Amino acid sequence: MLNTVSKNPEIELPDPDYVVATATALCRHSSVSGAEGVIADWVETELVRLGLDTWRQEVLPGRFNVVGTLDTGRPGPTLLFNGHLDTLPIPDGYSHDPFEPFVRDGRLYGAEINNMKGAVAGMIGAISALARTKDQLSGRIILSAVMGECDTLGLGTLSLVEAGLSADFCINGEPTDLQVMTCHVGVTQLSVRANGVSVHVCRSREGRNAFAELLPAMAPLDRRCLTFESHTDFPGLPTINVGKVSGGTMASMLAAGAEALVDVRTVPGMTPDSVLKDIEAAVAKVRTISGTPPDVEIRLLERPEFCQQHPYEVERNHPVVTAVAEAHARLFGDQPYIGPLYPQVFFGTDASHLNHAGIATVIYGPGKVDEINVVDESMRLDDMLSAARVYAVAGATLCRRN
Known part of the structure; x- marks a missing residue:
């Protein structure tokens, strides 16, 4: 050269x-x-x-x-x-x-x-x-x-x-x-969190299992809950993935807290805020075993933990x-x-x-x-x-x- x-x-x-x-x-x-x-x-x-x-x-x-x-x-x-x-x-x-x-x-x-x-x-x-x-x-x-x-x-x-x-x-x-x-793609990541009251299963009426709120909230989370227009340069997108679910201490105890981490890969026209609204709307439509909407907090991950990308x-x-x-x-x-x-x-x-x-x-x-x-x-x-x-x-x- x-x-x-x-x-x-x-x-x-x-x-x-x-x-x-x-x-x-x-x-x-x-x-x-x-x-x-x-x-x-x-x-x-x-x-x-x-x-x-x-x-x-x-x-x-x-x-x-x-x-x-x-x-x-x-x-x-x-x-x-x-x-x-x-x-x-x-x-x-x-x-x-x-x-x-x-x-x-x-x-x-x-x-x-x-x-x-x-x-x-x-x-x-x-x-x-x-x-x-x-x-x-x-x-x-x-x-x-x-x-x-x-x-x-x-x-x-x-x-x-x-x-x-x-x-x-x-x-x-x-x-x-x-x-x-x-x-x-853009990358939007969110936390879905539920709180409960931890007691042994023998006293379950006195407690509240956070997973009883969190798990129903996960059910509607697929790409059908997202608002988007398909883009020829982004085939197969957007995607939504529940990548981590954590909480509780042991199988015999009701969980005092539970959290799911969600990743959404977005196409042009979608924003972190639009994804948050879509997921909030989808979760609001489902019901727990008690017949109420899931009592969960849904939030975008924040810096320095994560930087939302368009x-x-x-x-x-x-x-x-x-x-x-x-x-x-x-x-x-x-x-x-x-x-x-x-x-x-x-x-x-x-x-x-x-x-x-x-x-x-x-x-x-x-x-x-x-x-x-x-x-x-x-x-x-x-x-x-x-x-x-x-x-x-x-x-x-x-x-x-x-």
Whole structure:
């Protein structure tokens, strides 16, 4: 691969060795959700070394977002690169230390390289290359490396937006196997809770079993209780799932409390509030064995436990989508797929919060869904380097100097 791609403006590609070294460094740090402090330190130090203006946001104690800005000093658009630093818990069974990454047979082995340390490395590599030719650019290029995507579904990015982070467009690096993803569901999660009075079954007339209220409330919870219009990009959606029911202490005691957690994957036109109203209406129609409506409290889960997400979609001909797709085609000679991806259309990402805030976002990243969070996780070096190159070329295109 050449060091530059044509001219007018000149586009310098990321240094492959630097991208691999950056990914290796990221994979050396355990950053399971809740423990992002050390990796945030490393990223901030590296962005300072690259000459970026940096800002750190402590969202929760010891949990940080890191933002680095390349300001060209000329008026122009703002491009945001967005990726999360936190990871899922590391599975047992690795044949090697998951935090001692290594390269073998053209692959980088390291925990959570697919979700999404490979993409973050590619973005750092891209912004490093863009910094070397910033005299050819206008506007600003920002990297946001965030906490709390895996456990809260977006607390880090949402906190940045609420603190005033803005951009004209964004590239999010979730794993798409180098395809251009333009939509995914919204994610609404709710709690349905009932209270009771705990006594032994021999005195059941003196008590009240919370499950006698909760379980009837679960009966109508399927997609038929939801108000929606089908969408061609979201086949099989929306979905509703009662994923957890808990309460009580032992089989011989009436339960003093019981709770169900409900997940709804939504399509455009649905909102967390509309889902809440639909479920409240469905539950109000059923009756317990005593003939009364279930006495339950239904509420949306709240931050920091969970960040409600709206459905995400961006027009396939939006400039940020076009820039990424054309960069891919320019570098590799073939047009990438553009549109909904499966099963990713069922997922949630930080793109939801960014798009909802008015920052048009496209999702493009290295990594395969079936290789996320697996034992001995790895990524092809070519895929990671390809993503880094696309980020750099798309960034130079969107922020080219007029």
